[in-house]
Amino acid sequence: xxxxxxxxxxxxxxxxxxxxxxxxxxxxxxxxxxxxxxxxxxxxxxxxxxxxxxxxxxxxxxxxxxxxxxxxxxxxxxxxxxxxxxxxxxxxxxxxxxxxxxxxxxxxxxxxxxxxx
Amino acid sequence: xxxxxxxxxxxxxxxxxxxxxxxxxxxxxxxxxxxxxxxxxxxxxxxxxxxxxxxxxxxxxxxxxxxxxxxxxxxxxxxxxxxxxxxxxxxxxxxxxxxxxxxxxxxxxxxxxxxxxxxxxxxxxxxxxxxxxxxxxxxxxxxxxxxxxxxxxxxxxxxxxxxxxxxxxxxxxxxxxxxxxxxxxxxxxxxxxxxxxxxxxxxxxxxxxxxxxxxxxxxxxxxxxxxxxxxxxxxxxxxxxxxxxxxxxxxxxxxxxxxxxxxxxxxxxxxxxxxxxxxxxxxxxxxxxxxxxxxxxxxxxxxxxxxxxxxxxxxxxxxxxxxxxxxxxxxxxxxxxxxxxxxxxxxxxxxxxxxxxxxxxxxxxxxxxxxxxxxxxxxxxxxxxxxxxxxxxxxxxxxxxxxxxxxxxxxxxxxxxxxxxxxxxxxxxxxxxxxxxxxxxxxxxxxxxxxxxxxxxxxxxxxxxxxxxxxxxxxxxxxxxxxxxxxxxxxxxxxxxxxxxxxxxxxxxxxxxxxxxxxxxxxxxxxxxxxxxxxxxxxxxxxxxxxxxxxxxxxxxxxxxxxxxxxxxxxxxxxxxxxxxxxxxxxxxxxxxxxxxxxxxxxxxxxxxxxxxxxxxxxxxxxxxxxxxxxxxxxxxxxxxxxxxxxxxxxxxxx
Numbered sequence: 105x106x107x108x109x110x111x112x113x114x115x116x117x118x119x120x121x122x123x124x125x126x127x128x129x130x131x132x133x134x135x136x137x138x139x140x141x142x143x144x145x146x147x148x149x150x151x152x153x154x155x156x157x158x159x160x161x162x163x164x165x166x167x168x169x170x171x172x173x174x175x176x177x178x179x180x181x182x183x184x185x186x187x188x189x190x191x192x193x194x195x196x197x198x199x200x201x202x203x204x205x206x207x208x209x210x211x212x213x214x215x216x217x218x219x220x221x
Numbered sequence: 222x223x224x225x226x227x228x229x230x231x232x233x234x235x236x237x238x239x240x241x242x243x244x245x246x247x248x249x250x251x252x253x254x255x256x257x258x259x260x261x262x263x264x265x266x267x268x269x270x271x272x273x274x275x276x277x278x279x280x281x282x283x284x285x286x287x288x289x290x291x292x293x294x295x296x297x298x299x300x301x302x303x304x305x306x307x308x309x310x311x312x313x314x315x316x317x318x319x320x321x322x323x324x325x326x327x328x329x330x331x332x333x334x335x336x337x338x339x340x341x342x343x344x345x346x347x348x349x350x351x352x353x354x355x356x357x358x359x360x361x362x363x364x365x366x367x368x369x370x371x372x373x374x375x376x377x378x379x380x381x382x383x384x385x386x387x388x389x390x391x392x393x394x395x396x397x398x399x400x401x402x403x404x405x406x407x408x409x410x411x412x413x414x415x416x417x418x419x420x421x422x423x424x425x426x427x428x429x430x431x432x433x434x435x436x437x438x439x440x441x442x443x444x445x446x447x448x449x450x451x452x453x454x455x456x457x458x459x460x461x462x463x464x465x466x467x468x469x470x471x472x473x474x475x476x477x478x479x480x481x482x483x484x485x486x487x488x489x490x491x492x493x494x495x496x497x498x499x500x501x502x503x504x505x506x507x508x509x510x511x512x513x514x515x516x517x518x519x520x521x522x523x524x525x526x527x528x529x530x531x532x533x534x535x536x537x538x539x540x541x542x543x544x545x546x547x548x549x550x551x552x553x554x555x556x557x558x559x560x561x562x563x564x565x566x567x568x569x570x571x572x573x574x575x576x577x578x579x580x581x582x583x584x585x586x587x588x589x590x591x592x593x594x595x596x597x598x599x600x601x602x603x604x605x606x607x608x609x610x611x612x613x614x615x616x617x618x619x620x621x622x623x624x625x626x627x628x629x630x631x632x633x634x635x636x637x638x639x640x641x642x643x644x645x646x647x648x649x650x651x652x653x654x655x656x657x658x659x660x661x662x663x664x665x666x667x668x669x670x671x672x673x674x675x676x677x678x679x680x681x682x683x684x685x686x687x688x689x690x691x692x693x694x695x696x697x698x699x700x701x702x703x704x705x706x707x708x709x710x711x712x713x714x715x716x717x718x719x720x721x722x723x724x725x726x727x728x729x730x731x732x733x734x735x736x737x738x739x740x741x742x743x744x745x746x747x748x749x750x751x752x753x754x755x756x757x758x759x760x761x762x763x764x765x766x767x768x769x770x771x772x773x774x775x776x777x778x779x780x781x782x783x784x785x786x787x788x789x790x791x792x793x794x795x796x797x798x799x800x801x802x803x804x805x806x807x808x809x810x811x812x813x814x815x816x817x818x819x820x821x822x823x824x825x826x827x828x829x830x831x832x833x834x835x836x837x838x839x840x841x842x843x844x845x846x847x848x849x850x851x852x853x854x855x856x857x858x859x860x861x862x863x864x865x866x867x868x869x870x871x872x873x874x875x876x
Contacts, residue, residue, distance in 0.1 A: 105335025107258035113339050118440065121350045122231060122433055127224035129357045129429035132753040135761070139754055143761060145864040149769050149873060160761065205858075221861040221875075 135162040136189050144210050144217045147193050152221060156195040157208050161186040165212040172196060175204035230422035231430055235437065238417050242296055243268030249307040250582075251525060257328055260448055260513075263441050264529070267510050270503075271536030272299060273417055274410045278539070278598050281380030288378055289420050310581065327469065328451055334470050338477065345443065345481035349436065349491045355751040356495035357429050358785075364497020365787030368426045370407060371415035372791050383407050383601050385797035388816040388838065396818055396837035398775075401796060405602050410540030411499040426791060427760065435494040435502050442506035443480050449509045450476040450697055453657040456520065457701075459650050467708035475700035483735060484633050484696075489689040501689060504544020507537040509693065511548060512660055520656050522573065524580030531583055535590040542602040543682065547668065547690050550678070554663035562654045622673045623684045631688045635738035636699045639731075640665070643698030646705055661701075664694035703731065755784030755868050762869040763792040766842060774841045776800035779823055782846035783869065789844070801840065823850060827857050835874055843872045 131137045142163045147156035155172060166187060172180040179199070186192040199206065207220040243265030247256065256264060276295045277287055285291050330338060359365065373381050384401035391397045415431055424430040451473040458464070486492055493502050511533045518526035538545050563570050577583070629637045644665050652658025668691045671680055675687070707728070766776060776793075778800045780786050786802070793799055803819045818834035823845060825831045834840070843860075845851065847870040854860045854872045864871035 105330050105332050105338075107330070110330065110335055110338055111258055111262055114342055114444075117339075117343055117346050118437070119228060119232065121346050121436075122228045123224050124350060125353060125357050125429045125433055125436075126227040126231075128354055130223055130227075132358045132751060133427065133757065135757050139757065141754065141758065141867055143758070143765075143864065143866040143869075145765055145871075149861075149863045217865045219862050219865055221863075 140164055144219055146219060152201050153198040155198060155208065156193060157219065158191050158193050159186045159210060160191045161188055168210050168212055170194065171209045173207045174202050227424060227428065230424055231433060234418045234421040238273055238421060239269040240265045242272050242300060245300055246303055249303055259444060263445050263510060266441055267507060267533050270414060271532055274413050274536060274539055275593060277413045278409060282597050286378040287374065292417060292420065327455055330470060334474060337474055341477045341481045345485055348482060348485050352486050352491045353432060353495055357432055358753055358756050359427050359431065359788055360752050360756045360785040361495060361497045362787040364431060367411055367497055367499045368415065368431055369790050369797060371412040372426050373794055374412060374416035375419040376794060388818050396834055398838060408500060408540060408542060408601055432494060438502050438506050439490060439494050442509065445506060445509040446480055446693065447473050447477050449513045450700060452513060452517065453661065456655055456657045457652055462705055462708035463711040466711050467704055472700050472704045475703050476697055479636060479696045479699050500541030501544065504537065504541040507533060508544060508548050511537065516656055516660055522577055524577055524582045527577055528582035528586040531586045531590060539600050543686060550667045551664045554667045555659050558653050558663050559659040619683050620675065620681055622675050623688060628672055628688060632692045632695055633738055635735040636695050639702045640695035640698040643702030646702055661694060661697060665698055668694060752784050758866045758869045759783055759785045759789065762844060762864055762866065762871055763789045765864055766871060767792040770842060775839050776842045777819065777822055777840050778844035779803045779846060779850065781805060782849050826853055841874055845870055
């Protein structure tokens with residue numbers, strides 16, 4: 105067997121391996137592929153009066169509800185839709201800076217996440 | 222479809238940058254029959270790496286912006302100059318000098334051997350790829366550190382200044398961040414190839430390409446060892462060994478067996494690839510390549526090969542210091558052993574070396590290397606005097622050497638057992654009188670001493686790093702001993718005749734022992750699951766913070782519990798130490814004089830010491846894993862939780 109054919113065969117093997125590894129890493133890096141997670145964050149973290157928040161949804165859920173509370177008092181409550189693979193921004197009215205903790209709680213049927221100032 | 226495009230771009234970039242220039246240089250300065258095709262292939266890669274490294278360093282030092290155009294033009298310019306040199310140097314005359322070249326037929330493969338080569342290589346790739354399936358994502362700490370510098374080069378188009386900020390206690394006990402201080406941990410050659418690929422085809426650092434490039438280097442180092450075995454054993458013969466069995470092809474294929482499918486995942490193989498141990502992986506490619514060309518230069522008395530060896534040694538010096546040290550030790554011991562073995566003809570020997578070294582080609586390359594070294598750029602480890610930290614009596618327990626049991630466990634008991642037999646066999650056959658034997662004996666011997674008794678050589682380097690180099694000569698000697706064993710049994714001139722059935726049984730026993738040991742090692746290394754979900758969350762949080770923080774905002778993250786945390790700095794490119802990091806707990810315990818702020822600010826943020834650290838250092842954001850660290854932040858009124866995912870919380874400290 106010539107070294108040329110050995111070299112070509114090696115390159116072919118390596119190319120196939122490379123395609124597989126790139127395909128695998130693309131799948132792994134795809135936030136939606138086989139994964140189920142979501143994030144909650146303040147949309148404008150530096151503006152202390154803003155209650156706008158982002159929901160980056162990579163879960164199977166699309167219906168979410170949020171609740172805004174100051175201390176123990178709930179001041180706002182809504183349900184909203186967030187499509188999978190998208191960042192949804194919800195912009196409730198701003199409120200003045202409070203001495204008590206202002207909390208945004210977003211929940212699905214099974215899960216709950218909280219951000220606060 | 223995206224994977225196929227990425228593959229195309231990867232091969233386009235590696236082909237143009239890391240094979241074509243080297244191939245052209247080989248054809249300019251050497252005849253086609255000087256190298257086997259596989260040799261041309263791996264030498265092209267080594268030469269190209271060196272060329273691209275030195276070109277980028279020179280362009281950067283001359284304040285030229287590094288990008289696809291400057292590098293492309295630089296390659297054309299270098300090849301043009303080299304073409305002129307080749308033309309002036311009358312290459313035919315130059316390369317006619319030396320011993321006759323061994324016939325390519327000596328190294329030809331029959332169909333069965335060719336099939337076995339492909340089978341072993343295919344199996345090796347298959348096992349490595351299976352392992353990398355769960356480790357292909359950019360998550361490893363070391364790779365993150367290296368890709369920070371590579372991305373910095375690609376983004377800024379300039380050479381990096383290897384430095385980082387540190388936390389110190391200033392006047393009046395106030396903690397403060399220093400200006401970036403030089404660090405010796407990194408060498409430019411570890412980063413330039415990755416930066417060049419990104420500049421050429423824009424493949425993202427957050428993709429499989431860094432790991433695939435390391436996999437390519439790892440496989441090429443396997444081929445380098447294979448060719449090393451092929452060339453070396455061609456010059457080792459003995460009347461005790463059957464010439465039918467003891468052939469270069471058989472030994473090279475056995476080497477491939479011991480380095481390919483067996484022990485293919487443990488350090489320094491696939492584990493180093495996925496772990497991003499860039500310098501070692503490149504070093505393990507260059508060491509056998511340099512030994513191979515050096516061996517051929519000495520054996521065939523060919524100055525062109527010596528010039529090539531000089532160039533590759535110089536490339537290694539700009540790629541990895543530890544590998545360079547290992548290589549230099551091996552070279553010095555080889556020279557000593559060979560000189561002692563030829564003490565009766567030392568004058569003739571030194572005259573032949575003198576004649577070889579003082580030929581135009583090696584002198585020209587040496588002149589270029591020395592000029593570059595002193596006028597363009599020194600390797601960072603020399604600039605920062607890092608060598609002194611590796612020399613001296615070892616003090617830490619991790620640097621005082623390994624026992625034979627630990628060496629067996631690290632390198633594989635089958636390889637150690639049979640490899641030691643190979644070493645003794647070479648000594649018994651007095652093969653240290655030949656270059657091949659002297660190289661192998663020295664390589665094995667010096668690494669064994671460095672691993673087991675570093676104090677004898679005043680080496681102060683972690684022993685578990687040194688031992689990873691030991692597997693190379695060990696594997697070669699294992700292959701040598703295995704084939705020599707069967708070649709002795711089948712030797713027609715031997716007085717003892719051993720029945721074929723007994724030879725078959727011995728073969729099966731040896732195969733089962735080595736295959737069992739080697740595959741057990743593989744099984745222990747396979748990763749149970751992917752870290753994708755953790756890494757994705759880390760990247761998402763980093764992206765959020767990168768777009769919602771100002772340049773003056775100081776960020777702190779945890780290294781203990783966050784997946785792929787070392788990659789966070791690639792989103793900011795502000796400093797190697799940015800974000801600040803709470804390191805492994807053991808490091809704070811082992812070194813109480815180390816700064817404690819990064820520990821206090823996450824572990825005990827509400828204590829006086831924690832608050833002082835926050836105030837002094839002006840830390841605004843903290844990234845932690847909520848499963849282990851959230852309580853101390855939740856109960857504090859000082860922190861807002863601004864970002865939440867399952868495995869990441871970001872807190873902002875209120876002013």
